[in-house]
Amino acid sequence: AQSVTQPDIHITVSEGASLELRCNYSYGATPYLFWYVQSPGQGLQLLLKYFSGDTLVQGIKGFEAEFKRSQSSFNLRKPSVHWSDAAEYFCAVGAASGTYKYIFGTGTRLKVLA
C-alpha cells in the first residue's frame, strides 16, 4: 500500500538548535517527494521538492532534505531554527503522471522555544 509516515507528531526545539523532521514513504513507482509548511489558519507553502538528480535538495527558508532510496526516507533538516519556523510540516509523495494526486503524511507540529 502507498503511504507516507511522519513518525513525530510533535517536536519541540530551542531557537538556534538544529532540526530534523522525519518522513518515510511506501510507494510503488519512482516517487516525487515534497515538503510543505502550514502556519495556523493558512494554506500550504512549498518548502522543497525532489524529482530526480542530486539527492540533497535545497529549499526556501534555509531548509534542505535528503532523499535516501535505500531507507525510503526524505527527511527535512535545518541547521538553526528560528522562532518563525514554528508551524505544521507535511511530507507528501506524488506520481509523475496520471492523476498527480499526493499522499500526505499526518504532519509534524514544530514548537520553537525562545
Add this chain to the structure above:
Amino acid sequence: GAVVSQHPSWVICKSGTSVKIECRSLDFQATTMFWYRQFPKQSLMLMATSNEGSKATYEQGVEKDKFLINHASLTLSTLTVTSAHPEDSSFYICSARGDSRGNTQYFGPGTRLTVL
C-alpha cells in the same frame, strides 16, 4: 510565481444554504485543481480532482451532489457546498498544478466555513 488564491477566506452561513468557494491560479494555467478538506490538527483529506473542462473525480466517500466542483477555465475552479449543515464546517483548501510546472501542487490560503 505559482500563486493560488481562494475567496472567501472565511464564510459563515445558515444551515440549508449553499456556499461557493473560488480557487484561482493567478500566474499560471492550472490544468488540474484539487480540493481538500482539513479538520483541526489533522492532515489534508483529498475530496476531488478536477481537470479543466472535465467532470471532477471524487474520492470515495465524498458526496458529489453535496460538493459541486466546476473547473470551467484554466485559472478558476469553484467548490459549492450545497445545503450546508454544521457537519460541513471545516477548512477547505484548494491546490493547482499546471503542465508547465510538472507535478508540483501550489496551494491556496484556505477557506474557513462555519455552518450555523
